[in-house]
Amino acid sequence: MAFVPVPRTVKGVIEWSQNGVPIVNVFHVDVGHSPVVGDCVTFGLALVDWWEGTLSPNMHNSMIFQNVTCTDISVANGVQDINTSTTVATGAASGTPMAGQAACVVSQRTPFTGRSFRGRTYIGGLTAAFGLNAQVFTGASVAAVASWYTTLQGLLNAVSFTLGVVSTVSGGVNRIIGIITEITAIVVDNKIDTQRRRSAN
Numbered sequence: 001m002a003f004v005p006v007p008r009t010v011k012g013v014i015e016w017s018q019n020g021v022p023i024v025n026v027f028h029v030d031v032g033h034s035p036v037v038g039d040c041v042t043f044g045l046a047l048v049d050w051w052e053g054t055l056s057p058n059m060h061n062s063m064i065f066q067n068v069t070c071t072d073i074s075v076a077n078g079v080q081d082i083n084t085s086t087t088v089a090t091g092a093a094s095g096t097p098m099a100g101q102a103a104c105v106v107s108q109r110t111p112f113t114g115r116s117f118r119g120r121t122y123i124g125g126l127t128a129a130f131g132l133n134a135q136v137f138t139g140a141s142v143a144a145v146a147s148w149y150t151t152l153q154g155l156l157n158a159v160s161f162t163l164g165v166v167s168t169v170s171g172g173v174n175r176i177i178g179i180i181t182e183i184t185a186i187v188v189d190n191k192i193d194t195q196r197r198r199s200a201n
Helices: 037-055 139-157
Strands: 009-018 021-030 063-072 080-083 102-109 118-123 162-170 173-182 185-188
Touching (some): 009 037, 021 173, 118 139, 139 185
Antiparallel strands (some): 063 080, 102 118, 162 173
16 A cells, blocks of 8 residues: 655554464554654653553553554654563453453544544453453443543643544545544443454464
8 A cells, every 4th residue: 555644643553462462553643743753752652651551450461562663654764663661561450351352442533524534442452350241341341441541642642742543545545645633532332342353363
């Protein structure tokens, strides 16, 4: 797929492994200017802070932190920072893990409608205690995941970054210039969803 630049934007990727299977979440921030390597470093540190302080206490101990990679996507071959340093190597939650492909979906809303202005994150690595039954999460679990995302937004706002939804395609055609739109609300679905690429098959 051809590269589509997104002005002012840095992509952050958190990578874990769970029993040898990669688990990946991707986020984007508007840094408010043409990104420099320092913006990538700052974004990476915020994501590591989020992992250490918010995600790791709630994720199963089979989740092993790999790295955070932050890349300037405003230009082709943009600057990048890879952070492998963490004080927390694994999740801290014990008990029975949920299936590797099971996830809680965080839907990201902007002031606009349409696929270009909606995003989603599949939060995995959870324990069976998050589930009410085989199909849905408990109400407390849904509220907790929503609060995690609010915490992330706060960490990014503190460094003057804005969490956003990126669109590089419109109507099935690559945009000439991508766009990033600020996330103004989140909705957490109580249904246990599936991220198929996280299965062992």
